Amino acid sequence: MDIRRISTNSWWNKKKNWILFVFFVFLLFVRFSKGSLYKDFYYVISKPFWPGQFQREILIQSFDHERLIKLRQLEKDNERLRRILSLQRSSETDVISATVISRKTGSWWRQVILNKGKKDGVEIGSYVIGPGGLLGRVNNTSLLTSSVRLLTSPESKVGVWIDRTQSHGLLVGSGSDYPKLIFYEKDVQIKKGDFVLSSPASTLLPPNIPIGVIKSIDNDSKSKKIANVFLLGKPQAIDWVQILKVEI
Amino acid sequence: MLNIFKKKLSLISFSLIPLLYFWDPSWVTFLGIQPYWPIFWLLPWSILYGSINGFIVGLFLGLTLDSLTIESTFTQIPGLLLCGIWFGKLGSCNNIFIAHFRYGLICSIGSFLCNSIVFSQIFIKNFSDKNLFIYYPSFRNVFAELFITGFLAPLFCSCLFNLFKREKENKKII
Numbered sequence: 001m002d003i004r005r006i007s008t009n010s011w012w013n014k015k016k017n018w019i020l021f022v023f024f025v026f027l028l029f030v031r032f033s034k035g036s037l038y039k040d041f042y043y044v045i046s047k048p049f050w051p052g053q054f055q056r057e058i059l060i061q062s063f064d065h066e067r068l069i070k071l072r073q074l075e076k077d078n079e080r081l082r083r084i085l086s087l088q089r090s091s092e093t094d095v096i097s098a099t100v101i102s103r104k105t106g107s108w109w110r111q112v113i114l115n116k117g118k119k120d121g122v123e124i125g126s127y128v129i130g131p132g133g134l135l136g137r138v139n140n141t142s143l144l145t146s147s148v149r150l151l152t153s154p155e156s157k158v159g160v161w162i163d164r165t166q167s168h169g170l171l172v173g174s175g176s177d178y179p180k181l182i183f184y185e186k187d188v189q190i191k192k193g194d195f196v197l198s199s200p201a202s203t204l205l206p207p208n209i210p211i212g213v214i215k216s217i218d219n220d221s222k223s224k225k226i227a228n229v230f231l232l233g234k235p236q237a238i239d240w241v242q243i244l245k246v247e248i
Numbered sequence: 249m250l251n252i253f254k255k256k257l258s259l260i261s262f263s264l265i266p267l268l269y270f271w272d273p274s275w276v277t278f279l280g281i282q283p284y285w286p287i288f289w290l291l292p293w294s295i296l297y298g299s300i301n302g303f304i305v306g307l308f309l310g311l312t313l314d315s316l317t318i319e320s321t322f323t324q325i326p327g328l329l330l331c332g333i334w335f336g337k338l339g340s341c342n343n344i345f346i347a348h349f350r351y352g353l354i355c356s357i358g359s360f361l362c363n364s365i366v367f368s369q370i371f372i373k374n375f376s377d378k379n380l381f382i383y384y385p386s387f388r389n390v391f392a393e394l395f396i397t398g399f400l401a402p403l404f405c406s407c408l409f410n411l412f413k414r415e416k417e418n419k420k421i422i
Contacts, residue, residue, distance in 0.1 A: 030311070031312075046271075
């Protein structure tokens with residue numbers, strides 16, 4: 001009788017290898033879904049620890065201050081626009097209030113995770129403001145959460161302007177708490193304390209959202225002017241934010 | 249329940265890393281920078297299970313952490329792979345004082361390696377912008393993380409090393 005021996009030494013006969021393989025495939029799935037499973041799981045387990053309602057009052061107070069600054073900007077903008085025949089369409093926005101459930105504000109990875117996701121109508125590219133001003137833009141959404149890339153992230157680049165001199169520049173995150181504002185002309189007239197707002201020329205953001213104040217100016221570069229910007233919105237401390245859709 | 253916990257401690261503690269990453273406790277910081285948490289897990293595990301397993305787990309850790317960050321243009325995988333291989337080549341030390349000091353030093357070097365690789369990716373990606381000098385403040389991140397990681401490593405690594413060692417003696421998982 002012919003007896004065939006089945007080899008048990010091959011790698012596919014080892015349970016351990018299959019477990020490893022399945023685990024690897026699972027991690028690949030998580031990687032390409034940008035951690036949606038983890039984020040939704042974190043949403044569920046962190047729910048009891050979300051900030052309480054009293055924070056809402058602080059938020060409303062801060063928003064009042066912010067609105068005053070915005071109002072002044074809108075008046076100026078209105079005057080300027082009256083002189084222009086072809087007006088840019090103003091953005092009508094839907095506001096979604098959200099809580100910060102996780103934040104990474106140090107080192108390279110600068111992001112916050114909010115408790116509103118696809119289910120609540122959050123879209124990639126929406127911008128996020130907190131007390132003080134702009135915090136960043138939504139870069140990724142899961143069913144229950146959304147991840148926001150902060151202005152301080154090395155990947156963040158936003159078009160801004162100084163309203164006083166109407167100089168346009170690029171706000172670039174540098175992995176520190178103070179993003180850099182780059183002007184591609186050397187003779188731009190800026191000074192410490194100038195307000196930095198989102199640029200009317202930007203295609204990613206609505207115009208004149210308060211962003212920060214110029215903290216210091218580097219004059220080392222020959223062809224550009226670079227300034228350090230002190231951000232008005234503090235992602236380290238903010239617990240409530242608003243997500244706004246962009247319509248440009 | 250306790251038995252399952254003891255047997256699957258590696259897996260359970262591995263799955264806690266993403267939660268720790270999201271939690272990001274702000275009271276463990278130096279200059280606003282957190283320690284590089286995955287190194288604390290990777291070092292004792294790789295010392296016990298060797299280079300090849302260290303390489304595989306480094307890959308798994310890198311994949312997990314990359315999936316949690318929104319920055320898709322730079323990855324943590326190469327740094328963790330190299331650390332996994334290197335840590336696997338190290339043996340354990342019987343002298344408790346030297347072992348503690350060793351954990352601190354190795355984790356500092358590992359953190360420096362991982363952060364330098366990430367920094368170099370940012371540097372290369374933005375090379376054409378000619379604005380590289382704006383990333384100089386990021387050196388602070390590298391050295392702050394190196395310090396805080398080295399400072400806390402003896403505490404976390406020795407605890408995890410003892411737990412993993414006990415688990416390995418009970419049953420080999422991987």
